[in-house]
Amino acid sequence: MGEPLLAIAGLSRSFGGLKAVQDVSLSVREGSLSALIGPNGAGKTTLFALMSGFLKPDAGTVRFAGEDITGREPHRNAAMGMTRTFQIVKPFAAQTVRENIAVGVHLHVRGRAAALQRAEEVATQVGLGAQLDKAASDLTVAGRKRLELARALATRPRLLLLDEVLAGLNPQEIAEMMPVVRGIAGSGVTVLMIEHVMQAVMNLAEHVWVLAQGRLIAEGSPAEVTSNDKVVEAYLGHGTAARLRKAAGANA
């Protein structure tokens, strides 16, 4: 097997006295769809920021596509193919869906017409094809989440870091969004997602890492981590873990 697409080793970052991420190492295989889970404040978003260059680590290294990119600026990482979404979605409200997506396309495409054309393709991929001319401010919460995905996809990522794209959605919207995420991975983009919606993690992820208090406490398949005692204690609770295992068994 070749080198993983992303490999972090011994990554640590503190904020004052708070150790937000402590000595975390993990590797993401090219073509995989995996998840990072853990309780609130576990350090998941901080880890994403360290991977993508929005924060510099106190210690440790980040390798992406065979290069040491530790501390490299986010725009350079995006140009190399690593793109992240944000928990708080902030589209350019007055602009249309098409124009919002075209901003991401401009990382690789120069001409305006070509950028708008590519924006249409990406919009279709995330199910926003019929809403291209709507102002971003007129989208529902679910629509904004799709727009955030589209803007990230427009940069032609090789690795997409998704920060809670399902947060704030109702069960039906979650069910509609899951195939979109699966489709993105199916199109060849490697996906690592932070997600609290465990039903989605169980259904989508082939590999799961669990963070608690800045440390990696477990990893494995969704079935493995949901039956891991440390994960049950630190995050899921016994009732949820049992329900998830039962649902997974029913789907198997």
Ligand SMILES: Nc1ncnc2c1ncn2[C@@H]1O[C@H](COP(=O)(O)OP(=O)(O)OP(=O)(O)O)[C@@H](O)[C@H]1O
């Ligand atoms: N810029 C910052 N300055 C100070 N403390 C921070 C900063 N960013 C994060 N923290 C703290 O670091 C810890 C980890 O936060 P982080 O947002 O990475 O957790 P998380 O796992 O993403 O949580 P959630 O699931 O709630 O989004 C928290 O205690 C948080 O308050």
